[in-house]
Amino acid sequence: MSSHSLRARLTWLIIAVQVMVLIPLGAISYQREQHEMVKLLDGRLAQAGRTLGTLIAYNKRDYSDADAERAVTLATEAQRAAVVVAVHAKNYEPEVGFQAYDPHGTLIAATANLADLPPPVKGEHGFRDIEHNGSNWRLFTLTNRFNLTIRIGERAENRADITQGLILEHSLPLVIGLPLLALLAGLAVKQGLRPLDKLTKVLAERAPRSRTPIAIERTPDEIKPLIVTLNQQLERLEDVIEREHRFAGDVAHELRTPLAAATIHLEGALIAKDAGELAYTLHNARRNLGRLGRRIEQILAIARLEAGAAAEQRTSLDLITLATEVVEELAPLIAEKDISLSLTHDEPEVRISGHEVAMTAMFRNLVENALRHTPERSRVDISVHRHGDTVVIDICDDGPGIAPELREKAFQRFERGNDTKESGYGLGLSIVQRAVELHEGSIELLDNPSGQGLLIRIRIAGGSVG
Secondary structure, eight states: OOTTOHHHHHHHHHHHHHHHHHHHHHHHHHHHHHHHHHHHHHHHHHHHHHHHHHHHHHHTSOOSGGGHHHHHHHHHHHOSSOEEEOOOOOTTOOOEEEEEEOTTSOEEEEETTTTTSOOOOTTOOEEEEEEETTEEEEEEEEEOTTSOEEEEEEEHHHHHHHHHHHHHHHHHHHHHHHHHHHHHHHHHHHHHTHHHHHHHHHHHTOOTTOOOOOOOTTOOTTTHHHHHHHHHHHHHHHHHHHHHHHHHHHHHHHHHHHHHHHHHHHHHHHTOSSHHHHHHHHHHHHHHHHHHHHHHHHHHHHHHHHHHHHHOOOEEEEHHHHHHHHHHHTHHHHHHTTOEEEEEESSSOOEEEEOHHHHHHHHHHHHHHHHHHSOTTOEEEEEEEEETTEEEEEEEEOSOOOOGGGTTGGGSTTOOTTOOSSOOOSOHHHHHHHHHHHTTOEEEEEEOTTSSSEEEEEEEEOTTOO
16 A cells, blocks of 8 residues: 555554554553462462461371470471472472471471472561572461461462463464454455545546536535535636636637738738828728737736736735836826826835735736726826725726626626727726735725716735735
8 A cells, every 4th residue: 555545544543553552451451460460379379388387287286385395296206307298290280399397497397399498587477589499489488376387389480381371361362463453444444435436436437527516425424525625616617617718719809800900901001092091001000900919918917917826926015116117107108198197195115915916917907997998188096005904096087987787797808898989808807806816805896986987996905014
């Protein structure tokens, strides 16, 4: 499985969680059982020692303080040497041994494996670990009510066998179980991700340009938001493709018309009969070529605007500087129509975070649109003001304005509305709207407060950017 595979990622995460949980739990469980096992074996050893002491005492009749001398005598007379018991441990039987001392510290009984163990020191009792004849022993010493001292021991190897059994018992499920769990986890993840495989297959088999939404019935709840978002995205994508196709068709039509007109006028110039007719046809040809050039310029502006929005990073822009540069650029056109143009602002700089190409295109098209529709020797007013965190840009002209019912359509590309006399191409307001959208702003078409003309008001957030 690839390292970038969601299936591999989920599988390894599940395995890692299992390892992180099961191994510490196994270790803790093993330590607790080992501790309990030591206590159990120690208790059994102690119990065996006490039982052995009692049996020896009754076998010797009585070893109470009162008859201690008699017990010693019996031991001395009956057996000068201690009774030595042979021990033969069989399978699953732990090898044990013992020593029994009378109240005077004389060894009276012992097993062969512990018979030569040095006698206990005075006060010795309880458990301790010793090494004897090359073997490790767990030894328990007690003195019973008959004043018999019993030492009973168990070889540590027997306990090690039990410990190894515990380790095997705890590690075997992990050794066998973890790979099995990993396999089952992989199968479970594969089964769990099957809806994604199904979605991938549906998308792969989807017909191009299909507008049919992807079905979300019988889909896991976690995937439904993804499919809903995907359907919305596909619908928007299809709308964009359709608009682009319409735009391409409109562009071809809009370029073909002035080019054809210029061609006709140029052909007329070639066959002109006098200088006046030649000048007239050349003037018309020049006019149509000018229209064609402007249309191409606006189409390129749209392309630059869209490309800049995708590639250009936002920077701090001074809107006063941008508006001034646009006015200076269009000074010949302003002078040609003898327009009185004013640019007002309360502050020397009004900065926002934005795309320079888009904002420059916005100002250029706003001013050009106002100049185009404003009669000669009238006025155009531009104002840029900051209201809190919002920058408000107003463009007022004395033109014919736009009827309220046509203002929404005015933003559509190649939409000229009811003004067919001017050389508008229906792209200016579309460019302005797109630039405003890129800056999360808003645009309104209003009546000029003076009663004649159009007021375009734009609001853009971020006026406090330094």
